[in-house]
Amino acid sequence: MAAPTLDAVLTGLAQKGATGSLRVGKDGILYLTRGRVSYAECADTPGVEDLLAASGRISPTRVREARQSAGTGGEGGDLLVREGVLSRGELQFCVLGATLDASFFLLESALPHQQAAPRTRYRDGDTHWLGTHWFFDVPGLFRECGRRRSRLDGVWPSAELDTRPVVPLPRIPGKHVVLTAAQWEVLLAADATATPVELARRLGRPAYSTLLAVRELASAGLLATGPEPGAPAPPEGPPGSGAPPPPEESPGSGTSAPAGRSQGASALPKRASNAAPRVVVRHPEAGQSAGQGAGQGAGPAGTSAGLPEVSGDPADMNLLIRLRDALEALQ
Amino acid sequence: MIGIEDCLSEAMSIPGALDAILVDHTSGMAVAGEGVQDPARSALGLTEAFRATLDGIALSSADGTAARIEDVIITTDTSYHLIRPMEMMFDGPLLICLRLDLEHSNLALARRRLRTITHQLIAH
Structure with missing residues (x-):
């Protein structure tokens, strides 16, 4: 195999409906059950064992014992549920959370340097000691990791x-947080x-x-967020990111980071173009306050090319009637 | 004791239920859904709605202590949205969000049923 990417390997295994474990370099392992990812471990992320221990529900020693008594049958999760350590729903949520967390870092670490893709080794039939409690289809897993990435970048x-x-x-800069x-x-x-x-x-x-x-x-x-390495602006993004990042995600920011950023950049021109019609709208008031002569003189020149200004006053009504008559005469 | 998918079908059996979705509030991910057309989109919207509620209530609570929300009820012109957070063992909360027909549901009953279902999901 000429160093295929992790994506390619995983997609291939999914298509074959494989059941087994895929070791990804030294970083972690993905477990597949009939072509779907059922568990993932990553050196950087806490696994279900760590989360269980951190929750205080069960000691690390008891987790180890459960693991040993579960053996290779992959019944460890059921054992923990039967013992009342956690409910089935909690186990499923725990497994799906840990799997997504690990996948995010495993797939992410594989992405930037695809040339030097991590070495993968597949062991057919291998199962995780917890057993199978949740599935992700492979394209869905990639999608979710991408969504998580853009959520991070949106923040x-x-x-x-x-x-x-x-x-x-x-x-802190403010008074209240x-x-x-x-x-x-x-x-x-x-x-x-x-x-x-x-x-x-x-x-x-x-x-x-x-x-x-x-x-x-x-x-x-x-x-x-000081720029230790040398860049003056906190975010290393393109010039458009000069505006501070949005404090909260807008509904559209789930799509991608660049979208969020260009949204911020386009806000300025948008506001500028909105300002122009607002001047026109304000004009009748300006005419009232600044004197009619001045208002009428300045307004049309600034807004439209030579067309007469129209308002509710009788002079304008007369103008409109004259225009209508002239148009009718043309026919 | 029930699992995540049973919990959804239980929620859908509540009279007047239109659709139901489970959302991981931290990541904004749709965990599972029934009757929801675009789960990813719904998950994002519901996450934001719940976050806004949390922030708003936290700011407005008189004693300034942490706010704990039992559930959120939103009434629109056609339906009720019930959002109920479940504290999981780690991370979370997991939100169960149920949409009910305004005319054909009993809000008090639905709230009680949803509470029972969530207790079953995290009971051990």
């Missing part, structure tokens, strides 16, 4: 904070040395949610 369009230590500002639970945890755990991924591990939260919280905090102006 704060620069990726530079993703890998840097999180440094909250000692003093509303935080989400995730943002609170990030701020409390941030020690100016831990990166978002490290914070996620510490907090037992998905890495993606932590990344999102960090970018939201940056967008709210609560983090040091």
Whole structure:
């Protein structure tokens, strides 16, 4: 195999309806069940085991025991549900959350350097010890990862904070702040040395949610986003991004980051062109206040090429009647 | 004890139910839906509606403490939207969003049924 991309390998396995595990370099493993992704692990993201332990419901030792007694049968999840550690719904949500989180980083790391695609190794028939509790079809998984990427970029369009230590500002620019639970945890755990991924591990939260919280905090102006490497503007985007990133996503921003950014850029010209009709609308008032002579003199010249201004006053009515008569005479 | 998909079909069996969708509030992802035409779009809209409610209520709460929302009821000219957050073990909340016919539903009953269903989903 001449180093096919991860996308290609995964798509191929999906078409074959494969059941097994796909190791992606040293980063992680994707598990497939009949051609659909049923679990994923990534070195950077907490797995179900970590999330379970972080929730305080079960000790890491008991998770290990469950794993051992589950063996290769892939019944570990059912075992945990039977033991009352968590409900079936929670297990499904946990598995789907961990799978998406890991996939986001696995597929993402495969994207930028497709030439040096990570080495993949497929083991047929391999299953995860938790068993199968949720499925993602492969195209759907790619779509969701893309959607998550653009959601991140919609909040704060620069990726530079993703890998840097999180440094909250000692003093905030405003007087009042509303935080989400995730943002609170990030701020409390941030020690100016831990990166978002490290914070996620510490907090037992998905890495993606932590990344999102960090970018939201940056967008709210609560983090040091100083341009250490040298660029003067915080976001490294094109000139259009000179405007601050939108504080909240607009409904359309789910599509892509560049769309969100160009939206911001196009806001200015739009506003400028809106301003022109507004001058015309305001004109009758201006005429009243500034004196009729001045108003009538300045208005038409500025707005339209030589056409007479029309308002409700009798002179204009007379003009209209004369125009109508002239047009009728032409016929 | 029920799973995610059972929870949706249970919600759809509530009298007057038009459609139902489960949304991961953090990521804005549609987890599963029944009767929803464009789940991704609905998920985004409902996520924003819930976030706006959370922010607004947090700002307006007199004592400034954290706001905990039991459910959100929105009445439009044709339907009720019921949004109910479920705190999951990690991350979340998971939102269950049910749309009900204005004429053919009983709001009080629907609220109670939805509460029971969500308790079943996360009961252990």
